[in-house]
Amino acid sequence: MTAAPGPSRPAAVAFDVVETLIALEPLGERFEKVGLPAHSVREFFPRTLLYGVGLNVTGDYVPFPVAAAAAVRTIARHSLTPDQVDYVVSGMRELPAHPDVEPAMRVLNEAGIRVTCLTNGAPEVVEAFLARNGLDPLVEKVMTTSELQSWKPPAKVYLHAASELKLPPERVCLVACHAWDCHGAKRAGLMAGWVARAEGGYDEIFAPADVRGDDLVAVARGLAELPSSD
Incomplete structure (x- = not known):
């Protein structure tokens, strides 16, 4: 054989x-600066994927930054301002x-x-x-x-x-x-x-x-x- x-x-x-x-770990500093624990970064990416892939399954699509912003808002229990959310997500660029x-x-x-x-x-x-x-x-x-x-x-x-x-x-x-x-x-x-x-x-x-x-x-x-x- x-x-x-x-x-x-x-x-x-x-x-x-x-x-x-x-x-992704350095993004934890931005979470801290908006009042969230640095380890929030460990939930951030899986939740971003969940939202992006989950919407895809239903036939909808959102770009990565949109899903990422929604993930940050959820992690913060919708307690952050739009500027604070943008501050965290924009850290992806650095x-x-x-x-x-x-x-x-x-x-x-x-x-x-x-x-x-x-x-x-x-x-x-x-x-x-x-x-x-x-x-x-x-x-x-x-x-x-x-x-x-x-x-x-x-x-x-x-x-x-x-x-x-x-x-x-x-x-x-x-x-x-x-x-x-x-x-x-x-x-x-x-x-x-x-x-x-x-x-x-x-x-x-x-x-x-x-x-x-x-x-x-x-x-x-x-x-x-x-x-x-x-």
Whole structure:
């Protein structure tokens, strides 16, 4: 009996952005300045996702900043002024990259793997983040779910990314710190790379990622070391 072939090296990687590339922890300072505990940041992103994805399920769409503002209002039990809410949300424009992001992208560049981003976030925020952190020379393209008026994880989002890259889905690898995002990519026919930064372990309810690592450099090296399909 011949064993089923394993995954091949992808032609392109599409990085998830928020939490995978962007460090959210510094946003806790802004929560404190409007009178909320710094640990509110741990509820902020999951609730933003809940609102964005939840509205999508009902056939509606809101951009990331709108869902984020609603999340802040709910966390504060609607006790903040509009200016205070805007102050917290606008902090997304100043957040740093995790220290493993640049070296991971360089590993992929050196292996000849195209580097892109696929995010629910606002395109102008993502582009500013890349420029501010000196990452824009390493990234070929930023793709956002706003182009489809749909948040991840419906299959059409991942397939749109593959189409934009002019590659078959199986030649594109989503890299994320969220197992549900990796699951969505796998179900759409893409590869997936998972970094343990946010979840610590990859739960068995999700389709297995092709490569896993404790940091992005380990994931990038794992992808670069896969056999070529050419």
